[in-house]
Amino acid sequence: MDPAFIRNFSIIAHIDHGKSTLADRLLEYTGALSEREMMAQVLDSMDLERERGITIKAHAVRLDYKADDGNQYQLNLIDTPGHVDFSYEVSRSLQACEGALLVVDASQGVEAQTLANTYLALHHNLEIVPVINKIDLPSADPDRIREQIETVIGLDASGAVLASAKNGIGVREILESVVHLVPPPKGDPEAPLRALIFDSWFDPYRGVIILLRVVDGRIRMGQKIRLWSNGRAYEVEGLGYQSPKPVPLDELSAGEAGYMHANIKTVSDAQVGDTITDDRKPAATPLPGFEQIKAMVFAGLYPVESHEHGMLREALEKLRLNDSALSFEPENSVALGFGFRCGFLGLLHMEIVQERLEREFNIDLITTAPGVRYKVTLRGGEVVEVDNPTRFPNPADIETIEEPIIEATVITREEYLGEILKLLEEKRGTQKKFEYIGTGRVLLAYELPLNEIVLDFYDRLKSASRGYASLDYHLAGHRVSPMVKLDVLVAGDPVDALSMIVHREFAYDRGKVLIERLRKLIPRQMFEVALQAAIGSKVIARETIPAIRKNVLAKCYGGDITRKRKLLEKQKEGKRRMKRVGSVEIPQEAFLAVLQVGGSDSED
Amino acid sequence: MSGVYISHPFCNQKCTFCNFASDVLPAAWEPRYVAELEAEIAAHKWEWTPDTVYFGGGTPNRLDPDALRRLLDLVPGGPWREVTLEAAPGNITPARARAWRTAGITRVSLGVQSFDAQELRHTGRKHTAEVVAREIEVLRDAGLGNINIDLIAGLAYQAADSWRRSLEHCARIAPPHVSVYILEVDEDSRLGREILVQGARYGAAHMPSGDEAADFYECAVDFLADIGIRRYEISNFARPGCESLHNLKYWRLEPYVGFGVDAHSFDGRMRTQNTDSVEDYLARSSRGEPLWIEQAERAANEHLWVGLRLMEGVPREPRLDRFIPLGLLEPVGANVRLTRRGVLVSNEVFAQLL
Numbered sequence: 001m002d003p004a005f006i007r008n009f010s011i012i013a014h015i016d017h018g019k020s021t022l023a024d025r026l027l028e029y030t031g032a033l034s035e036r037e038m039m040a041q042v043l044d045s046m047d048l049e050r051e052r053g054i055t056i057k058a059h060a061v062r063l064d065y066k067a068d069d070g071n072q073y074q075l076n077l078i079d080t081p082g083h084v085d086f087s088y089e090v091s092r093s094l095q096a097c098e099g100a101l102l103v104v105d106a107s108q109g110v111e112a113q114t115l116a117n118t119y120l121a122l123h124h125n126l127e128i129v130p131v132i133n134k135i136d137l138p139s140a141d142p143d144r145i146r147e148q149i150e151t152v153i154g155l156d157a158s159g160a161v162l163a164s165a166k167n168g169i170g171v172r173e174i175l176e177s178v179v180h181l182v183p184p185p186k187g188d189p190e191a192p193l194r195a196l197i198f199d200s201w202f203d204p205y206r207g208v209i210i211l212l213r214v215v216d217g218r219i220r221m222g223q224k225i226r227l228w229s230n231g232r233a234y235e236v237e238g239l240g241y242q243s244p245k246p247v248p249l250d251e252l253s254a255g256e257a258g259y260m261h262a263n264i265k266t267v268s269d270a271q272v273g274d275t276i277t278d279d280r281k282p283a284a285t286p287l288p289g290f291e292q293i294k295a296m297v298f299a300g301l302y303p304v305e306s307h308e309h310g311m312l313r314e315a316l317e318k319l320r321l322n323d324s325a326l327s328f329e330p331e332n333s334v335a336l337g338f339g340f341r342c343g344f345l346g347l348l349h350m351e352i353v354q355e356r357l358e359r360e361f362n363i364d365l366i367t368t369a370p371g372v373r374y375k376v377t378l379r380g381g382e383v384v385e386v387d388n389p390t391r392f393p394n395p396a397d398i399e400t401i402e403e404p405i406i407e408a409t410v411i412t413r414e415e416y417l418g419e420i421l422k423l424l425e426e427k428r429g430t431q432k433k434f435e436y437i438g439t440g441r442v443l444l445a446y447e448l449p450l451n452e453i454v455l456d457f458y459d460r461l462k463s464a465s466r467g468y469a470s471l472d473y474h475l476a477g478h479r480v481s482p483m484v485k486l487d488v489l490v491a492g493d494p495v496d497a498l499s500m501i502v503h504r505e506f507a508y509d510r511g512k513v514l515i516e517r518l519r520k521l522i523p524r525q526m527f528e529v530a531l532q533a534a535i536g537s538k539v540i541a542r543e544t545i546p547a548i549r550k551n552v553l554a555k556c557y558g559g560d561i562t563r564k565r566k567l568l569e570k571q572k573e574g575k576r577r578m579k580r581v582g583s584v585e586i587p588q589e590a591f592l593a594v595l596q597v598g599g600s601d602s603e604d
Numbered sequence: 605m606s607g608v609y610i611s612h613p614f615c616n617q618k619c620t621f622c623n624f625a626s627d628v629l630p631a632a633w634e635p636r637y638v639a640e641l642e643a644e645i646a647a648h649k650w651e652w653t654p655d656t657v658y659f660g661g662g663t664p665n666r667l668d669p670d671a672l673r674r675l676l677d678l679v680p681g682g683p684w685r686e687v688t689l690e691a692a693p694g695n696i697t698p699a700r701a702r703a704w705r706t707a708g709i710t711r712v713s714l715g716v717q718s719f720d721a722q723e724l725r726h727t728g729r730k731h732t733a734e735v736v737a738r739e740i741e742v743l744r745d746a747g748l749g750n751i752n753i754d755l756i757a758g759l760a761y762q763a764a765d766s767w768r769r770s771l772e773h774c775a776r777i778a779p780p781h782v783s784v785y786i787l788e789v790d791e792d793s794r795l796g797r798e799i800l801v802q803g804a805r806y807g808a809a810h811m812p813s814g815d816e817a818a819d820f821y822e823c824a825v826d827f828l829a830d831i832g833i834r835r836y837e838i839s840n841f842a843r844p845g846c847e848s849l850h851n852l853k854y855w856r857l858e859p860y861v862g863f864g865v866d867a868h869s870f871d872g873r874m875r876t877q878n879t880d881s882v883e884d885y886l887a888r889s890s891r892g893e894p895l896w897i898e899q900a901e902r903a904a905n906e907h908l909w910v911g912l913r914l915m916e917g918v919p920r921e922p923r924l925d926r927f928i929p930l931g932l933l934e935p936v937g938a939n940v941r942l943t944r945r946g947v948l949v950s951n952e953v954f955a956q957l958l
Contacts, residue, residue, distance in 0.1 A: 526930070526949065526952055548949050548952065549814065549815045549818045549948060549949075550786065550814050550815065550817065550818035550821075550948045550949065551948070551949045551950070551951040551952055552786060552838060552947065552948050552949065552950050552951060553788070553838075553950075553951060554784075554785040554786040554788065554821075554838060554839045557624060557660075558609050558611060558658070558660045558862060558866070558867060558868055559609060559853075559854040559860055559862065559868045559869075559870060560866075560868045560877070561854065561868070561870070561875060561902075561906065561910055562868070562875050562877060562898070562900065564910075565903055565906075565958070567951075568909070568951060568954050568955045568958055569955075569958060571951060571955050572955045572958060575955075
């Protein structure tokens with residue numbers, strides 16, 4: 001196809017601002033799907049995606065559109081994941097495009113996520129087409145939103161399309177804008193092949209399916225291709241585009257987007273951002289911007305039933321086939337037995353993995369508190385990376401500890417500012433930017449330790465702002481911080497699964513809150529149990545669980561000994577499900593207590 | 605020797621803490637039930653000659669004295685050493701009491717639960733301390749002085765002083781036998797459901813803590829001992845020689861046979877339970893089907909975890925020794941028994957002996 005008639009674009013929108021609905025409308029309007037075939041939110045194909053209204057995997061759908069100028073265009077809608085955990089994937093999807101629709105809710109306005117992705121799109125020199133959506137709602141105020149887009153993002157929004165994806169208003173105008181405003185792709189069809197991988201997943205019948213954008217040259221069926229990062233060569237076995245149903249083709253040329261499979265066994269061999277080139281006539285340089293995806297958040301996953309350890313390993317292996325960002329290695333806890341130390345892109349990614357393990361593989365899990373990876377410089381000069389509190393080096397051997405820092409953008413309403421600033425200060429944030437962006441809205445940029453985000457930041461932000469705050473962040477390096485390992489001792493024995501790494505100044509408060517929570521969660525035992533929080537050998541908080549006073553069946557009913565036996569058996573079974581540490585039985589909920597001690601315990 | 609248990613699950617009102625099969629049931633069922641009960645007893649093949657009979661419920665004092673007599677006439681071995689009738693206070697008249705005596709009743713167990721008006725109100729009971737005192741006199745005058753008084757520790761609104769007043773009432777009445785139960789809040793009871801939803805009905809918002817209930821219980825143990833009523837089983841207290849002969853059979857693993865709804869039988873080997881629904885009992889009876897719904901061989905270590913409920917204890921065995929240094933069991937002669945603390949945490953011991 002002549003690149004002059006190709007347009008590659010994506011949609012940038014905040015959750016709930018109507019991205020999926022708009023995508024569905026575009027598909028419907030261009031006849032990619034008949035109305036009968038439409039199911040709400042066609043593109044969010046995974047159950048979890050549909051339920052949560054988020055997109056985890058990218059898509060590339062080809063729309064055939066006959067424009068008002070009489071020409072037939074090939075529009076490739078490249079849909080991107082919509083969550084900060086997946087910002088690297090987002091940047092790769094944007095790199096595959098020349099333009100983006102910026103969809104903003106006509107009443108709610110610009111949110112942090114939208115802002116971050118728009119900046120990312122501008123960084124990739126994309127042409128941004130503003131779309132003000134939901135204009136038919138009574139609260140819609142397109143003039144105000146237009147002004148906000150201009151002041152906050154610095155985009156000329158005078159030509160913004162007014163639309164209602166839900167009711168099909170403005171769809172044609174959007175398509176015309178794409179044709180006229182988004183530039184055609186620039187690549188050279190005769191140059192050596194360079195294609196960008198912007199998503200990949202595992203299919204049990206065909207191996208890894210790659211979504212790609214051909215930048216230069218052509219890719220053909222049967223062609224021997226090479227992956228730049230690992231130098232491996234494969235033969236193209238399948239090629240085509242999604243409409244969204246797969247449509248096979250013999251060739252994709254410069255400017256086009258589509259899918260490809262080549263009997264690649266795991267997604268880690270076909271990583272997002274990598275360059276595909278011709279094995280016989282390779283390009284001189286790869287496409288820019290490839291990075292190995294790195295886990296940022298780490299937690300231990302343990303099966304509740306210890307005999308399900310093998311099942312958990314198999315399930316993780318299966319998930320990893322499709323998720324190269326998930327990492328895991330065996331871990332052994334005195335308290336929880338055999339499990340896995342897992343690495344995730346972020347908290348949402350962690351939640352998705354947990355949910356899939358429980359839902360698709362039926363494994364009950366205990367998850368230890370999520371943490372981050374620290375760079376520890378030892379006195380001898382050696383640098384080690386530590387993401388597991390139990391492997392934290394002896395404090396006497398540590399020269400410095402560096403913790404990962406993020407730059408976070410928060411957009412909220414003025415009335416919640418006080419609470420949010422308090423929260424950001426409490427989370428050790430440093431203010432970088434404070435900006436009124438019109439009509440009572442404020443943009444905050446803060447540097448924050450990632451470690452402060454992974455515990456309960458989202459929930460706290462949500463409650464501090466009654467849901468009217470949006471957050472985006474990206475990694476912004478490391479900073480030396482006085483971190484310490486906080487241990488929990490139950491009846492004098494350290495419980496490894498409850499250890500965490502915290503800033504020294506917070507250790508006292510967190511230890512206190514954690515111990516108070518544990519006191520409520522651990523049932524009384526036959527003897528008094530001391531709970532202690534300690535840094536090294538120094539105890540910083542202490543609580544006592546008194547011994548059981550009463551556990552007696554006093555009722556006697558006509559010689560019903562069987563009932564008594566059943567009650568005793570039930571008690572015995574309850575104990576069996578607890579984890580025994582030393583002589584103390586600890587219920588599973590206690591291990592989750594650590595998750596809720598990031599800040600104040602105001603809900604108590 | 606063996607015992608007989610006869611169940612009458614009909615009540616005037618359902619107590620707020622009750623999760624038993626007994627209930628306020630259609631009045632028309634009661635005569636049919638008694639007729640089927642008679643048929644069940646009549647059809648029984650007696651392996652032993654019983655020497656105790658226990659009418660439990662429910663509220664078996666709703667039974668007509670003639671019905672009581674007819675039921676007893678079907679039980680071999682009379683006159684028996686002990687024939688207990690459970691009774692709810694209220695409406696115990698001199699004529700009734702005399703009729704019970706004539707029918708063969710020798711002992712009355714009164715479901716007093718508390719002498720405190722506020723506590724009683726929230727249980728759903730209708731009697732008062734004065735009614736109880738008066739009716740005890742009525743029973744004694746009729747020759748039914750062998751009386752048990754049930755008390756419950758841990759009722760809504762109960763406090764150290766109200767509990768002590770109930771015990772003092774008890775001391776004035778001076779019954780030969782007292783039962784003290786620690787309230788077990790069952791989620792199948794109205795009170796239990798109310799507590800689960802954090803409601804306020806039935807006094808659910810004013811429940812003493814478990815530790816307080818334990819304190820009340822221990823207070824009762826000491827108080828009753830001071831007036832000569834000693835604990836012989838976790839929940840049973842009596843003047844020496846006035847222990848319930850029937851109830852002792854449960855703890856000593858002696859056989860008993862139960863008739864009626866939710867009645868339990870033990871023949872020395874098998875434990876059997878009758879259906880726990882009156883409707884089902886009537887249906888099964890009319891179709892001539894077996895009335896039992898569950899049968900299981902006795903558990904191997906029952907003699908330990910059942911026997912240890914008695915303060916006389918059980919013969920010492922090596923596997924019990926580990927509880928002695930923990931302060932839960934103590935040797936007494938050739939036996940071991942629960943210590944004072946061991947009683948209150950006895951489930952912890954029993955669960956390990958299952």
